[in-house]
Amino acid sequence: MRLLLVEDNARLASLIREGLDRQGFAVDWCETVDGAEHALKINDYDLMLLDLGLPDGEGLDLVRRLRRRQDTVPILILTARGGLDDRVLGLDAGADDYLVKPFQIPELAARCRALLRRPGASLGTELTVGNVILHSAERSVAVAGLAVEATPREVDLLECLLRRAGHVVAKPALEGALYSLDAEVTPNALEACISRLRKRLTTAGADVQIRTVHGVGYALFAPVTVYG
Amino acid sequence: MDRAGNSKKGPVGPTLFRQIATRLAAFTLLFALLDVGIVVITYSRQPESLAQELLTLEANKAEGSTTLAPDLLAGPPGAEHWAARYVESNADRSSAAPLRVNAPTGILMDWTRRERVPGGYRISGVRSVVQDGQQRWLFMQFEGDGIRPYVPVIVNEIVQHVILPLIPLSLLLLLFNVFAVRRVLQPLRRAEAEVDALDPDNVLLRLSEAPEPREVNTLVRAVNRALTRLDETMAILRGFTANAAHELRTPLSIMQLSLDNLPASPLRDDLQADTQHMTRLVGQMLDLAQADALAVEPDTIVDLADIGREIVATMAPKVFEAQRDLRFDAVGDTRALGHAEAIYRIYRNLIDNALAHAPGDTPIEVTAGPGPQISVRDHGPGITDEDLPHIFERFWRKDRRKTDGAGLGLGIVQRLAQAHGGTIAVENAPGGGALFRVTFAAPEANG
Numbered sequence: 001m002r003l004l005l006v007e008d009n010a011r012l013a014s015l016i017r018e019g020l021d022r023q024g025f026a027v028d029w030c031e032t033v034d035g036a037e038h039a040l041k042i043n044d045y046d047l048m049l050l051d052l053g054l055p056d057g058e059g060l061d062l063v064r065r066l067r068r069r070q071d072t073v074p075i076l077i078l079t080a081r082g083g084l085d086d087r088v089l090g091l092d093a094g095a096d097d098y099l100v101k102p103f104q105i106p107e108l109a110a111r112c113r114a115l116l117r118r119p120g121a122s123l124g125t126e127l128t129v130g131n132v133i134l135h136s137a138e139r140s141v142a143v144a145g146l147a148v149e150a151t152p153r154e155v156d157l158l159e160c161l162l163r164r165a166g167h168v169v170a171k172p173a174l175e176g177a178l179y180s181l182d183a184e185v186t187p188n189a190l191e192a193c194i195s196r197l198r199k200r201l202t203t204a205g206a207d208v209q210i211r212t213v214h215g216v217g218y219a220l221f222a223p224v225t226v227y228g
Numbered sequence: 229m230d231r232a233g234n235s236k237k238g239p240v241g242p243t244l245f246r247q248i249a250t251r252l253a254a255f256t257l258l259f260a261l262l263d264v265g266i267v268v269i270t271y272s273r274q275p276e277s278l279a280q281e282l283l284t285l286e287a288n289k290a291e292g293s294t295t296l297a298p299d300l301l302a303g304p305p306g307a308e309h310w311a312a313r314y315v316e317s318n319a320d321r322s323s324a325a326p327l328r329v330n331a332p333t334g335i336l337m338d339w340t341r342r343e344r345v346p347g348g349y350r351i352s353g354v355r356s357v358v359q360d361g362q363q364r365w366l367f368m369q370f371e372g373d374g375i376r377p378y379v380p381v382i383v384n385e386i387v388q389h390v391i392l393p394l395i396p397l398s399l400l401l402l403l404f405n406v407f408a409v410r411r412v413l414q415p416l417r418r419a420e421a422e423v424d425a426l427d428p429d430n431v432l433l434r435l436s437e438a439p440e441p442r443e444v445n446t447l448v449r450a451v452n453r454a455l456t457r458l459d460e461t462m463a464i465l466r467g468f469t470a471n472a473a474h475e476l477r478t479p480l481s482i483m484q485l486s487l488d489n490l491p492a493s494p495l496r497d498d499l500q501a502d503t504q505h506m507t508r509l510v511g512q513m514l515d516l517a518q519a520d521a522l523a524v525e526p527d528t529i530v531d532l533a534d535i536g537r538e539i540v541a542t543m544a545p546k547v548f549e550a551q552r553d554l555r556f557d558a559v560g561d562t563r564a565l566g567h568a569e570a571i572y573r574i575y576r577n578l579i580d581n582a583l584a585h586a587p588g589d590t591p592i593e594v595t596a597g598p599g600p601q602i603s604v605r606d607h608g609p610g611i612t613d614e615d616l617p618h619i620f621e622r623f624w625r626k627d628r629r630k631t632d633g634a635g636l637g638l639g640i641v642q643r644l645a646q647a648h649g650g651t652i653a654v655e656n657a658p659g660g661g662a663l664f665r666v667t668f669a670a671p672e673a674n675g
Contacts, residue, residue: 009478009482011482012478012481012482012485015481015482015485015486015489016485018489019485019488080475080476080477080478080481082477082511082514082515082518083518084518084522084567084569084570084573085569087569088568088569100477101477101478101480101481102477102480102481102483102484102485102507103481104484104485104488105485105488166545167541167545168540168541168542168544168545169541170537170541211544211548213540213541213544213554213555213556214553214554214555214556214557215537215540215555215556215557215558215594216537216540216541216544216556217537217541219541219544219545219548221545221548
């Protein structure tokens with residue numbers, strides 16, 4: 001995994017690099033908007049971590065320029081700006097996630113992984129959380145190295161949850177992924193599917209956990225959560 | 229929550245209407261006195277015409293009382309030798325002889341004579357009166373001294389020429405005054421209502437400028453200019469907040485990440501906890517500064533349920549981590565006027581508060597609706613009456629020995645609710661636990 005970190009504070013940048021390095025990411029670092037443009041031209045990055053107030057320009061302008069160029073590199077904004085409108089401004093500009101300083105390395109790493117697990121992103125083909133592996137191309141699931149039988153719908157559901165592991169996926173998003181628009185979805189069809197998937201994973205000895213968030217959706221958690 | 233309360237005491241000082249009415253009344257009185265003075269002076273210089281008027285007045289009295297002989301009438305006050313009787317036009321002139329009549333001869337007509345006698349004057353004359361449709365002639369004579377006999381005449385004159393015309397005129401003026409003042413002051417009253425409705429935190433609003441009267445127009449424009457300056461100050465404050473955030477957060481990040489790199493030790497754990505506390509404190513102070521500077525666009529419609537689902541989804545991992553359950557429910561129409569991110573923070577702070585104050589493994593229930601309201605309920609000990617007045621105070625904590633919070637969370641919630649023109653209420657829910665409810669403004673029915 002190759003990440004580009006754009007951060008003008010050298011000390012903070014080196015601390016982030018060290019931290020992410022321990023989490024298994026390779027991080028290149030530059031200090032300016034120009035430096036970032038240059039690095040993006042030379043290398044292919046899986047993810048960009050971008051500070052907003054840079055010595056030679058505004059990080060958001062870089063985001064807008066990249067998106068105008070149809071550059072789809074995932075962008076995580078890493079900023080001290082925590083104003084009421086800043087997050088929306090960042091996401092509207094085309095960034096994929098927005099993290100306000102100060103943060104902790106495990107949280108940053110979790111957010112990076114979530115972005116990398118998106119369809120089309122670098123981790124998109126083989127999704128691994130705990131001892132559960134899903135090969136998105138072959139539509140197969142394995143727990144602790146052993147293949148697990150699952151219906152296509154259950155695989156779809158697991159894929160959605162794995163891609164957003166550690167985060168809550170809203171019910172409408174899951175239903176949208178499981179059923180075509182014209183299909184009749186009974187209110188508890190999703191619930192039934194989740195319940196079958198849970199049973200299957202438990203039987204196979206999976207160490208991940210699917211939790212219900214009442215009124216909102218479901219979340220899949222890794223055995224040792226990255227929070228706290 | 230109503231901080232305009234103390235400034236909304238009854239208005240001080242007289243109203244403009246009262247001021248104008250008082251001045252008008254005083255002016256009318258002065259005018260009346262002046263008029264009376266003129267009447268008195270004019271007549272005292274013309275005793276002839278006074279005498280004339282006096283006899284006419286007495287004749288009118290006699291005309292009104294057919295039952296009494298004119299002789300028995302009282303006559304003018306202070307008059308001596310009052311005599312009055314009817315004379316017939318064809319009567320023998322000698323019938324008047326016992327009186328010292330020195331009347332003009334010929335056909336009878338109205339006449340008056342005033343002559344000096346020792347110790348005063350004597351007035352005599354004839355007036356034609358009509359009694360029972362019949363014309364008769366009344367002869368009158370008396371002697372008097374000084375102004376006293378003339379008093380009824382003068383009073384009559386004052387009533388006729390001063391009081392009768394002035395009273396209706398003054399009343400009309402007063403009535404006109406009521407309408408005129410009301411009408412002229414209407415724009416001022418409208419401006420007053422608009423100023424009252426101004427939200428101290430929403431400086432986007434301006435008073436509507438009435439084209440007239442010019443005095444009100446200039447006042448309204450001056451107020452609007454002041455509001456603009458206030459707006460600029462707010463912008464400076466917001467700019468400062470953003471700068472402060474940047475300046476404080478980067479060093480805090482460095483501190484936190486550096487500590488992570490130290491070898492594990494109890495000291496490192498303590499320092500990490502301290503840094504986290506400081507981070508939280510700085511974050512809340514900045515949140516509060518932003519909440520203080522928040523200007524809510526009055527026409528943005530948000531769905532409280534959407535925001536609620538988002539915050540519950542975001543916070544659920546953290547809540548599950550604490551072995552707690554977080555539930556969300558939406559009831560009915562949940563649209564409201566507001567700022568999505570601000571409402572997001574209201575939810576977040578209320579959930580954080582529930583996490584901190586309700587014991588482990590009890591669920592936290594978040595609800596949007598029905599209508600433009602949200603609520604967060606925990607299953608903790610609730611809030612005692614003793615603590616109730618303090619919970620929204622900034623930097624207040626029930627137990628100051630605990631170091632996990634700064635006591636700003638609920639203050640931020642209250643501030644954000646106020647910025648929306650909304651309210652926050654807290655109650656102990658049936659079955660135990662605290663229930664915080666924030667109410668916003670509903671969008672227009674068809675909006």
